[in-house]
Each structure stands twice: as C-alpha cells, then as structure tokens.
Amino acid sequence: MADVKDVDWDAVMADSRFQSLRRKKTIFLWVLMVFSMTYYFVLPLGAAYFPHVFQIKIWGVLNVGLLFALSQFVVAWAVAFCYERRASGQFDVLAKEIVVAFHQQEPRR
Amino acid sequence: MRASRAWSSVILCVISVLVALMPNVALADATVIGGEWRALTLTVFAAVIGLTIYVTYRSASHVKSAADFYAASGSISGLQNGWAIAGDYLSAASFLGIAGLIALNGYDGFMYSVGFLVAYVTVLLVIAEPCRNIGQYTLADILAYRNDPKxxxxxxALSVITVSTFYLTAQMVGGGVLVKTLIGIDYEVSVIAVGVLMLGYVIFGGMVATTWVQIIKATLLVIASIVLVMLVWVPYGFSLPDFMADVVGDPKVQARVAALLGDSSTVMTPSELGQRFLEPGLLYKMPVDQISLAMALVFGTAGLPHILMRFFTVHDAQQARKSVLWAMAIIGGFYVLTLILGFGAAHLVGPAAISAVDAGGNxxxxLLAQYLGGGRDSFWGNFMLAFVSAVAFATIVAVVAGLVLAAASAMAHDLYVGVLRAGRQVSSGQQVAAARVATLIVGAMAILIGIAAKGQNVAVLVGLAFAVAASANFPCILLTLYWRRANTAGMVAGMVVGTLVAVGLTLVSPNLTYPLQKIAAANKVLDAEQAKRTAIEAVLQNPWPQSESLIVKARAEQVALDKAIRLAQADIKKYEGQSRSFMGLKEPLISxxxxxxxxxxxxxxxxxxxxLWIRDERARAKWSELYVRQNTGMGISKSVSH
Structure with missing residues (x-):
C-alpha cells in the first residue's frame, strides 16, 4: 500500500467519485442537522412562548409539553439510526472505493 | 509489576484513612446514612472501589508508549467506548443533579435533561468521525493539521486546560460536598481521597484504566437506576399516566408548587397545583435563558476535550460512529429513567424532605433509594443508599480522571512535546514520562483548587465549561474541518473571542453572588412575614373551615414561610458589611x-x-488533504501505529 505522503490530495479532491461523496454527504448532513436542531429548539421556545399549548392534557395527566419532551428522545434516536443506515450503507462504501482507487495508483514523485 | 505494587500501597493508604475516620464521623453533622450503618456503607464502597482498582492493576502493565497512555492505542471497541463516553458524560451533576432538578421543579428539570442527549446528534453528525480521521491524541492535533502547528x-492546549479546570473544580467541590452529606467524611479528606484515587488510575493505567473505570461506573449507574425505576414503577404496571396521576395528586408535590409560585398560587385548587408540576416555567423564568442554556448544551458537548479525546481510543471512524450510537442509547435511556426517578422521588420522598438535606436537590x-429499600432504619434501605452513594463517588472519581487525562495530554503532548521541544526527537518513553508528570501536576492542582474553593458557589462553573467549549472549541473545530477558507488567524480569533466573551459575560451575570441583592431580598422576606402569618392564621383559625384544600395549602405555606425566614436571617448574617460581588460590582450588568x-x-x-481578513498559505494548501482525509479516513492507521 502506498504511503499517505504520496497521495495527490488535490487529485482526490477533484475526482468525480469524491465530489459525488462530498455532495451526497453535505446535503444529507445539512438536512439532518437542521431538522434535529429545529425540532430540539422548538422545546425551549415552546415552553417559553406557548406554555398554554404545552399545558393541554392528552393522555391522563400527561400534557403536550411532557409528551413532546419525551418525543425528543425518540427523534434523536431516529436521527442517529437514519444517519447510521446511510453512513454504513452509502458513505463508507463510496469512501472505500476512493481509498482503494488511489492507493493502487503508482506513487507520484 | 513495580507500578502495581506502588499502586496497591496507595489504595491501602486511602482505605486506612477512610477507616480511621469512620469512628469520628458519627460526631459530624447529620448525614443521610445513620451511624450504625457505617460498616455496611464502607463495605459497599470498598467493593466498588476495589473493582475499579483491580481493573487498573490489570491494565497498568500495558502502558508503554504515548499511544497507550493517551489513546489506549486505539484498542477500545465501539461498544466499550460508547459505555465509556456515557461514563464520562453522566457526571455526578447529571446523575444526581437532574433527578434532583426534576424532583424539585418538575417539568423544567426534565426539559433540561433532553439537551444532554440531543447534544450527541451534533457529535455524531459532524464531529466524531472527522476527529477520529484527523486527530491523534488531543483537540489541538485537529487544529494543527491545517493551521500553524505552534x-x-x-x-x-490553553483552551483545553481552561475548560477542564472549570469542569474539574465543579466536580471536586461538588464531590466533596456530596461525600460529606452522604457519609459524613470531612470535605478536605474526601477531596484528597478523590484526587489520590484518580491519580492512581490515570498515572498507572493511562487511558486503558480510565476507560475501564468509566465503563464499570456507567454499568453500575445504569443497573442502580433500573432497579430503582422498577421499584417505583412496577406498582403501576408500568403505566406512565397512572404513575403521573399519583405524582400530581400528591399533597407534598402540590405544596412544593404552591411554595414555588408564591402569591399567585392562592387562587389555584390542589389538583391545579399538582398539574402545574408537569408544566413549564417553575424553574426557568426568562425565555432567553432557556435558549441560551440549550445552545451551550447542544454545541458545547462537541467541544468538551474529555469527550473529544474518547474518539482517539477507537480504531477507525466506523468504530467512532458506533461509540456515539451506543453512547446515545445509554445516555438517552438513562435520562428517560431519570424522569421516573425524579418524579418518583418527588412523590415518595417529597420535595421538602429532599431540599431539607440539600437545597440543590442532589x-x-x-433518598429515593433509601426509601425504596425500606427506609432509614432498614438494612436494605441503607444498603441501597450505600450502593447509590458508592456509585456517585465512583462517578466523581471517574469523571475527574477523564478530565485530568485531557488536561494532562494538552500539557504534555501539545505544550511540552509540540511547542517546547518542537522539531526535536522525543522518545516514546520520555513522552509517557512527560504525560505522567503532567498528570501529577494537574491532579495536585485539582486537589488544591478543590480545597481552596470549599464553600464556593461552583454550579456556575459547569455552565461556564460548556459555554467556553461551545463558543471557542466548537467553532474552531467545525470550521477547520468543514470550511475551505478557515485558517490560523480565524482559529486564534475564535478561541480568544469565544473564551473571553463567555467568561466575561458570566463574570458580570446574575450567577455571581451580589451581597446587596441578597440582603435586600432577605429584608423583603422579613418585612412581609407578619402580613403573611396573619393571613395564614386567619385561614387556620377560621371556626368554620371552608375547604380541606385551603387548610392543606395554608399548612404548606406556613412551612415554606418558616424556612424562608430562616434562610433570610442566615443570609443577612452572612453578607453583613459586604457590598460588592467577586468582580467588585454592586449588581449584575446583564440579566x-x-x-x-x-x-x-x-x-x-x-x-x-x-x-477572511488574514491570508494563510499553509491552511489553504492543506485543505484538500484534510478534507479528503476527514471524509475517507485515508492514512488513518498512521495515527495509531508508532
């Protein structure tokens, strides 16, 4: 296996496979990040500005606020699960292809 | 094996000091554990500490190189690291603190705990894998990849040491108070015991021992919580609405809400008061504070040096990802359990009884464990209390160990090897020696600060650690990893401005103690006493009692009033003659x-x-290399094999 020092990083950067990985990953991470942060910050914002909504009882004495706070756990886990599926199923595979392709090349001097 | 022999003598010393102090402790202030149960308590403590020492002993002989000491040579598995991250994160503040916050303030306490899990979404998505791909032992390794190394x-390193010291001081002081409250050992002795034990783990066992101590402690913590939750919840057939109905119907909870709301509660019925416990606003009154706290939590975790450091202990990015997933499962599960623990403690023990022992609710x-085991005079009650206390003690030691390792690595690896001896060959043996010396320095500092800060208000320091991590470390790491134009100037500016703004704003914030305000508030309470007493008496003395609920409320008000008066009198005495805060301010500059x-x-x-302003050729030239490596992990094996 070639030494990392010999890898032409600019060439990898310009490679279409790497650009495709970069595009897919960037979009996916932005979507997940914006979604999870929005969902989370609705909790303190809602508690502060819409307490009357949080007070509505839904299930026995359990109100919107409590169930919404509990749903935060489910959503955080779901985001993590979603990311894991995509990362192991797609990003890892693409990254491995790139690593193999560039390590097989003759070291450039 | 020389190290292990030295190690066992250290342990013997600690245990004999503890034993020697035991007979005296019965004379100390009232503690949670009764005098006749000391032997039991000590046995449980010895068992838990012994287990962690055994593991350190086993791992001590494996620490030979710097990679072993700082990063366990990448030998930790994703599952193990997940438990260790949970162990690092579930500090005494979150384990005891959150259960207490919920027990005393209901909904707001639970809302607070949500941020601790969501923080790991940030870590998982943008921090864990790139850091593993780029870094070696420390936070500065990541920054130095593109930016000017020195x-x-x-x-x-300065930022790591700052954040760790804030967090460390809070842990040492909090831990000392905790151990004193629980088993009555003197504050100074417990600070030294925590420090010496921690130094033993880190110096002899390095990252391997620190990791295992975290794993053991996290496992015990989860087991203890599950047992308590089972005991609380089984009678309700695991029905959340039934359990909560009992919580809101509890007069102790209703009295607490009445005390928190003060005058505005007079028009509320008991069931309204109980229901109010499940609604926001009992603890956080200012919306912007909640949002600010939420931001510091979800972005600060990704910049905490002792958490970042954990990603260097696994083999590759896939294992780093797996670590965070496990950590999220464990931490999230734990905080869901604290919902039952906190509300269970409010219902079964009662907020008044909890805050009587410790005003912060820790x-x-x-106390819930003691109650569930059978109460203050039962064997199982005291056994469970001793177990929870021992786990809390192990928690403090373990979290302190992680923090000291992070600070020591910044000192030895970044400042000594990377700056002072830059460009010269430093052998692996010398590196380990430097790391051990740095550990000793940081550890001794932690003990001294812990003793010096006795009685200080340190709760603000945990918030400050998260704030600096979120405002300085997080922007610098994120931009270095993801932004093409980030460079040395930006990194320096981000670190300096982030830290100074966070620390500066805290120093002029209402978190510090302002004697004039304290005295004014106390006088206000005392002035209003007579009018309130008359009103309460009128209800109680009424020859034609109106309703049962009014009388219950009046009694609760009476208790709350008595307590408020006592506190006010104590405050006036304490702050007499003082007029300025630590910063020399008469009142906070910001709210x-x-x-x-x-x-x-x-x-x-x-x-x-x-x-954008200052150009930096190296940062520009290194961008492709960094970005390709952080995404693909090319050449990652170089980081672990030496």
Missing part, C-alpha cells in the same frame, strides 16, 4: 445567566472574519 497547540436519588446565546455567535463570527 499557535494551534498553544491556543488549543440527594433526591439517594443573562448563560452567555451562550451571545458568546457562541461571537466565537463563530470572530473565527470567520479573521479567516
């Missing part, structure tokens, strides 16, 4: 309690503007 190491979980909402954008802005 400046990166100096600023990175004793909620231990914001957590600086995050200002300092996080300030850190980002400084880093971005300085990067």
């Amino acid at each position: 400046l990166s190491r100096i600023f990175g 004793m909620a979980a231990p 914001l309690k957590n600086p995050g909402v200002i300092s996080i954008p300030a850190g980002f802005l400084a880093a971005i503007l300085a990067s």
Whole structure:
C-alpha cells in the first residue's frame, strides 16, 4: 500500500467519485442537522412562548409539553439510526472505493 | 509489576484513612446514612472501589508508549467506548443533579435533561468521525493539521486546560460536598481521597484504566437506576399516566408548587397545583435563558476535550460512529429513567424532605433509594443508599480522571512535546514520562483548587465549561474541518473571542453572588412575614373551615414561610458589611445567566472574519488533504501505529 505522503490530495479532491461523496454527504448532513436542531429548539421556545399549548392534557395527566419532551428522545434516536443506515450503507462504501482507487495508483514523485 | 505494587500501597493508604475516620464521623453533622450503618456503607464502597482498582492493576502493565497512555492505542471497541463516553458524560451533576432538578421543579428539570442527549446528534453528525480521521491524541492535533502547528497547540492546549479546570473544580467541590452529606467524611479528606484515587488510575493505567473505570461506573449507574425505576414503577404496571396521576395528586408535590409560585398560587385548587408540576416555567423564568442554556448544551458537548479525546481510543471512524450510537442509547435511556426517578422521588420522598438535606436537590436519588429499600432504619434501605452513594463517588472519581487525562495530554503532548521541544526527537518513553508528570501536576492542582474553593458557589462553573467549549472549541473545530477558507488567524480569533466573551459575560451575570441583592431580598422576606402569618392564621383559625384544600395549602405555606425566614436571617448574617460581588460590582450588568446565546455567535463570527481578513498559505494548501482525509479516513492507521 502506498504511503499517505504520496497521495495527490488535490487529485482526490477533484475526482468525480469524491465530489459525488462530498455532495451526497453535505446535503444529507445539512438536512439532518437542521431538522434535529429545529425540532430540539422548538422545546425551549415552546415552553417559553406557548406554555398554554404545552399545558393541554392528552393522555391522563400527561400534557403536550411532557409528551413532546419525551418525543425528543425518540427523534434523536431516529436521527442517529437514519444517519447510521446511510453512513454504513452509502458513505463508507463510496469512501472505500476512493481509498482503494488511489492507493493502487503508482506513487507520484 | 513495580507500578502495581506502588499502586496497591496507595489504595491501602486511602482505605486506612477512610477507616480511621469512620469512628469520628458519627460526631459530624447529620448525614443521610445513620451511624450504625457505617460498616455496611464502607463495605459497599470498598467493593466498588476495589473493582475499579483491580481493573487498573490489570491494565497498568500495558502502558508503554504515548499511544497507550493517551489513546489506549486505539484498542477500545465501539461498544466499550460508547459505555465509556456515557461514563464520562453522566457526571455526578447529571446523575444526581437532574433527578434532583426534576424532583424539585418538575417539568423544567426534565426539559433540561433532553439537551444532554440531543447534544450527541451534533457529535455524531459532524464531529466524531472527522476527529477520529484527523486527530491523534488531543483537540489541538485537529487544529494543527491545517493551521500553524505552534499557535494551534498553544491556543488549543490553553483552551483545553481552561475548560477542564472549570469542569474539574465543579466536580471536586461538588464531590466533596456530596461525600460529606452522604457519609459524613470531612470535605478536605474526601477531596484528597478523590484526587489520590484518580491519580492512581490515570498515572498507572493511562487511558486503558480510565476507560475501564468509566465503563464499570456507567454499568453500575445504569443497573442502580433500573432497579430503582422498577421499584417505583412496577406498582403501576408500568403505566406512565397512572404513575403521573399519583405524582400530581400528591399533597407534598402540590405544596412544593404552591411554595414555588408564591402569591399567585392562592387562587389555584390542589389538583391545579399538582398539574402545574408537569408544566413549564417553575424553574426557568426568562425565555432567553432557556435558549441560551440549550445552545451551550447542544454545541458545547462537541467541544468538551474529555469527550473529544474518547474518539482517539477507537480504531477507525466506523468504530467512532458506533461509540456515539451506543453512547446515545445509554445516555438517552438513562435520562428517560431519570424522569421516573425524579418524579418518583418527588412523590415518595417529597420535595421538602429532599431540599431539607440539600437545597440543590442532589440527594433526591439517594433518598429515593433509601426509601425504596425500606427506609432509614432498614438494612436494605441503607444498603441501597450505600450502593447509590458508592456509585456517585465512583462517578466523581471517574469523571475527574477523564478530565485530568485531557488536561494532562494538552500539557504534555501539545505544550511540552509540540511547542517546547518542537522539531526535536522525543522518545516514546520520555513522552509517557512527560504525560505522567503532567498528570501529577494537574491532579495536585485539582486537589488544591478543590480545597481552596470549599464553600464556593461552583454550579456556575459547569455552565461556564460548556459555554467556553461551545463558543471557542466548537467553532474552531467545525470550521477547520468543514470550511475551505478557515485558517490560523480565524482559529486564534475564535478561541480568544469565544473564551473571553463567555467568561466575561458570566463574570458580570446574575450567577455571581451580589451581597446587596441578597440582603435586600432577605429584608423583603422579613418585612412581609407578619402580613403573611396573619393571613395564614386567619385561614387556620377560621371556626368554620371552608375547604380541606385551603387548610392543606395554608399548612404548606406556613412551612415554606418558616424556612424562608430562616434562610433570610442566615443570609443577612452572612453578607453583613459586604457590598460588592467577586468582580467588585454592586449588581449584575446583564440579566443573562448563560452567555451562550451571545458568546457562541461571537466565537463563530470572530473565527470567520479573521479567516477572511488574514491570508494563510499553509491552511489553504492543506485543505484538500484534510478534507479528503476527514471524509475517507485515508492514512488513518498512521495515527495509531508508532
């Protein structure tokens, strides 16, 4: 296996496979990040500005606020699960292809 | 095996000091554990500590190189690291503190705990894998990849040491108070015991031992919580609405809400008061404070050096990802359990009884354990209390060990090897020696600060650690990893501005103690006493009692009033003759309690503007290499094999 020092990083950067990985990953991470942060910050914002909504009882004495706070756990886990599926199923595979392709090349001097 | 022999003598010393102090402790202030149960308590403590020592003993002989000491040579598996991250994160503050916050303030306490899990979404998505791909042992390794190595190491290390010291001081002081409250050992002795044990783990066992101590402690913590939750919840057939109905129907909870709301509660019925416990606003009154705190939590975790360091202990990015997933499962599960623990403690023990032992509510979980085991005079009650206390003690030791290792690595790896002896060959043996010396320095410092800060208000320091991590470390790491134009100037500006704004705003915030305000508030309570007493008496003495609920409320008000008067009198005595805060201010300059909402954008802005303003050829030239490596992990094996 070639030494990392010999890898032409600019060439990898310009490679279409790497650009495709970069595009897919960037979009996916932005979507997940914006979604999870929005969902989370609705909790303190809602508690502060819409307490009357949080007070509505839904299930026995359990109100919107409590169930919404509990749903935060489910959503955080779901985001993590979603990311894991995509990362192991797609990003890892693409990254491995790139690593193999560039390590097989003759070291450039 | 020389190390292990030295190690066992250290342990013998600690245990004999503890034993020697035991007979005296019965004379100390009232503690949670009764005098006749000391032997039992000591046995449980010895068993838990013994287990962690055995593991350190086993791992001590494996620590030969710097990679072993700082990163366990990448030998930790994703599952193990997940437990260790949970162990690092579930500090005494979150384990005992959150259960207490829920028990005393209901909904707001639970809402607070949500941020601790969501923080790991940030870590998982943008931090864990790139850091593993780029870094070696420390936070500064990541910054130094593109930016000027010397400046990166100096600023990175200073920031790591700052954040760790804030967090460390809070842990040492909190831990000392906790151990004193629980088993009555003197504050100074417990600070020294925590320090010496921790130094033993870190110096002899390095990262391997620290990791295992975290794993053991996290496992015990989860087991203890599950047992308590089972005991609370089984009678309700695991029905959340039934359990909560009992909580809101509890007069102790209703009295607490009445006390928190003060005058505005007079028009509320008992069932309304109980229901109010499940609604927001009992603890956090200012919306901007909640949002600021939430920001510091979800972005600060990704910049905590002792958490970042954990990603260097696994083999590759896939294992780093797996670590975070396990950590999220464990931490999230734990905080769901604290919902039952906190509300269970409020219902079964009662907020008044909890805050009587510790005003911050830290004793909620231990007191719940004692109650569930059979009460103050039963064997199982005291056994469970001793177990929870021992786990809390192990928690403090373990978290302190992680923090000291992070600070020591910044000192030895970044400042000594990377800056002072830059460019010269430092052998692996010398590196380990430097790391051990740095550990000793940081550890001794932690003990001294812990003793010096006795009785100080340190709760603000945990918030400050998160705020600095979120405002300085997080922007610098994020921009270095993801932004093409980020460079040395931006990194330095982000670190300096983020830290100064966060610390500066905290120093002029209402978190510090302002004697004039305290005295004024106390006088107000005393002035209003007579009118309130008359009103309460009128209800109680009424020859034609109106309703049962009014009388219950009046009694609760009476208790709350008595307590408020006592506190007010104590405050007046304590602050007499003082007029200025630690910063020499008569009153806070800002009303914001957590600086995050200002300092996080300030850190980002400084880093971005300085990067755009000043050119840096190295950072530009290294961008392709860094970006390809952080995404693909190319050449990652170089980081672990030496």
